[in-house]
Amino acid sequence: MKPFLCFVTLFFIVTTLFAQEHPTVTAQPNSVYVGADGKFEAAPDTAVIQFNVSVQEDTPQKAYEHASRDVEQVRQALRNNGIDPKMASIGFFAVQPAYQWNNGKQKLIGYRVTTNVILKLKDFSKVGPITEQLAEADVSESQTLNYTLENIDEAKNKAVEDAYRRAHNSAEALARASGRSVGELSYASVDTFENVRPPVPHFAMRAAAAPAAPAPTEEFTPQNVTVTAHVNAVFMLK
Numbered sequence: 001m002k003p004f005l006c007f008v009t010l011f012f013i014v015t016t017l018f019a020q021e022h023p024t025v026t027a028q029p030n031s032v033y034v035g036a037d038g039k040f041e042a043a044p045d046t047a048v049i050q051f052n053v054s055v056q057e058d059t060p061q062k063a064y065e066h067a068s069r070d071v072e073q074v075r076q077a078l079r080n081n082g083i084d085p086k087m088a089s090i091g092f093f094a095v096q097p098a099y100q101w102n103n104g105k106q107k108l109i110g111y112r113v114t115t116n117v118i119l120k121l122k123d124f125s126k127v128g129p130i131t132e133q134l135a136e137a138d139v140s141e142s143q144t145l146n147y148t149l150e151n152i153d154e155a156k157n158k159a160v161e162d163a164y165r166r167a168h169n170s171a172e173a174l175a176r177a178s179g180r181s182v183g184e185l186s187y188a189s190v191d192t193f194e195n196v197r198p199p200v201p202h203f204a205m206r207a208a209a210a211p212a213a214p215a216p217t218e219e220f221t222p223q224n225v226t227v228t229a230h231v232n233a234v235f236m237l238k
Helices: 060-080 124-137 153-177
Strands: 031-042 046-057 088-102 105-121 142-148 182-194 200-203 225-237
Touching (some): 031 153, 046 124, 060 105, 060 124, 105 124, 153 182, 153 225
Antiparallel strands (some): 046 142, 088 105, 142 200
């Protein structure tokens, strides 16, 4: 007695570490539904340096003038490295009273001026000198350095291609197991993600009088940026 086969719909879902919630799909007869993840690693193209200037004085005017002098040192450090200060951007600027609690009472002890500066560099060779000069100037309480990929479209496309290849291979494996072959693509959905690593702050310290040492980032290679993609696809079966 021959087995009866009519309008068989096969479902196959590949679950991985980055598996996403599958969209609602009306599966067609004689089709296979697969999902797969792909990734692509790319070298970063931008170094992002963030640092803040924060000073406290008895009056708002003194705090403002102190902050202005410190920020001018920042501008000079940029100019010394051939960087136009206009390339840096201000994240925020704040003037706030500073209080001290004593025996349950709040006492005004001064005023604090704080500003945040963000600098993006394409030339990684300038990262070491800039961070070193900012530390020597002792104008910043903290600095953060992060590498990112601004031209990310090509990396996303590569990750999608990898995910689609994996999905197609899974569909072919299941089709062969059932004595069928994979036909044309009927439906697909794509999601892409960039694995962003949060920058880790390090506190700036005035350099001591000692023989010059390489910058902390010297000779190291910036960590690659990983872009992942998830593809859900429906293939017709032959």
